[in-house]
Amino acid sequence: MIDILREVGMIERALDSISNIEFKDINLSNLQFLYVVRIYEHPGIIAEQLANLIKVDRTTLARAVRRLEKQGYVYRESDPDNKKIKHLYVTEKGKQIYPFIIRENSHSNEVALQGFTPEEAQQVHDYLKRIRQNIDADWKFVKRGGKRKY
Template structure:
């Protein structure tokens, strides 16, 4: 074994040996580390698209719900309204999303995909959603279903499509 491999093994062993104590059983802590792991998978698989997971999620949900109110979308995706406005402006700037404001209620914003947005989702849906299989490749199908079911229950999506 080379000196570099020994040093790497030692560093890996050192990382594994770090005691997390009770924080290693904290749901929030574990969810955060899980998010970092899943986002890493996303970026490794899809970095060529220059899109963040949240941005594609927004496009995809608008694709499924044309005309959705921006505020309702923000609430459903648990994104602060100000942050949703920034995200929509980015997607609008890329020519993927269009906003419409009804003349009778200027406080409401409806969202639609542009033709480019529809094409982008159509051409890339399989790639973006295909990486999802990697998210659970360390679990059995039963474990993956159970984890998904429990997380949906935890965040209040139980019983929704």
């Protein structure tokens, strides 16, 4: 069997390393930029939705959001009907760094897809999306306390 997850993991770690270095000037690391981007793109998102979108547990998400709040990139706002629900938004500071993050993402995509035709790039995207969707059910199952059978 072909072990594509090793390749995906190496790609992910390489890009994490690059972004940690390149985002050092704006004091973002450990995928914090991803939280800023997703909150920017989904204003008013709640923590549970964001955790599912990024595929992290709630504890990791809460820690990251607290740090981003302290850094002035995001803020929480109580829901007018249910004070327990907190909606997440980016601040002006967060809005200012969004274009920089997107430029880095676009550049990384261009580098990753060098030599691919537009059709091949679309195929890669579609295959990766299918892989993620296949894994999503296991992710939800395990997060809810389930134990996979090997």
